[in-house]
Amino acid sequence: MYPVPKLNLKNKVSAQEWQIRVDLAACYRLLHMHGWDDLIHTHISARIPGTEHILINAFGLAFEEITASNLVKIDINGKVIDADCPFEINPAGFTIHSAVHEVRHDDICALHVHTNETIAVASAEEGLLPLSQYSMFALASMSYHDYEGLAVNADEKLRLQQDLGTKNFMLLRNHGALTMGKTIGDAFMHMYDLTRACQVQLQVMATGMKPVYAPQSIIDGIKAQANIVHDGETGGQKAWPAMVRRVYRNDPSFAE
Template sequence: MSVTNLKESSRKQYSEAEWQIRIDLAAAYRLVALYGWDDLIFTHISARLPGPDNHFLINPYGMMFDEITASSLVKVDMNGEIVGESDYKVNPAGFTIHSAVHEVRHDAACVIHLHTAAGTAVATQEEGLMPLNQTALVIREQLAYHEYEGIALNHDERPRLQKDLGDKKLMLLWNHGTLALGETVADAFLGMYFLERACEMQVASLAGGKKLHYPSDAVKKITAGQGETGLTAVSGMAWKALLRKLDRHLPGYAD
């Protein structure tokens, strides 16, 4: 069988809706790698599938993020059981975190969790994300915090993570990393991009060793309101641009 026929055969296993979600999720993995946010084979991104079964897709545990394709993603149920066939297992900690979110946040079509240097650095600073710049102010009111409880292997942690997340779209996991969710893969990725950029800016600002200038409370409130709807409004346009970038630098994600 030719490579083209193998691809077509693989694609026919899935509905059109599932295949598009697989393409977008694989693209998100590749973009995380492209931006240098990956952590070997660790951390994870998930996407909820349509339908009553509450299935979601997550990475095959053992693959680097720049290797992941639409057809290689693993489908799991809310008990962590793999649906269908896969040569790979699922990261147990990844299942704990993502199942916790998908269980209660049905608006979360995509959930991204990272361990970047800047994101983890800010998650280790007592102040959390500080109101230092426009990027932070846009997202700061959408940010929740969850206490570190060790590697997320204990399913008993899920109710506490759910409670801490509430209705927020972003989270700092203390001493651990960052988390973002969205109604689409594009929304989640743009939210994570702004959170990671804000963390990078904070680390750079504090490293400068100079007295910091803070915006007024009135400006903080205005900017937070602008960010509430602003990111969703532009996520689709940004996503198309990101896919064009990915096609230039890491093609093959749609296989």
């Protein structure tokens, strides 16, 4: 057996940090429940509001082992803040996250995956196509970043920042996907929409039938339509509490 060190930070951090930890741990568990994890690889990171500190998973833990207490607090350079923390992080994996957190101060969460569907669409020259309602949400705020090998080159950070700009969705060519969110729930729902869009696109293309593409005017107006549907609130605000309850029902240990 290879036991995971047990930590309990509930009464050792601020109430605000603890809530971010609980939500972020829930998000890791949801990725596992949806089959979006990749062994111990990929990351979801969240900035603690009002600070330059970021929470990320401990390198070597499976996503179903992530808890609120074993998330690692680091600075923007990837240095672990807590001297007594028994965990380390993946420096290569943090390159993408440090890049986006440096420039996207209004968005606290960055979610990165290597799912088959997102890699497949990201690896197609045409990228994401307007074939489903899910794709409309993503295309309204879509960006692309060319593959440069393993994300260990600091020089790549500037190019990634420029490619992302103010967008909330990114397909990383030959690599995977990234979503941003003002909340952890927003970033999760963005990835849900992007993943479903990629799944539907691959299924449509597999039929061999001639696809019907939605016009650009629909894509241009979808953000305003979404705001009306959600009464001015984001999908994360509406759906996230239900998602956290789902994680609690599945395994409440994530909130420890």
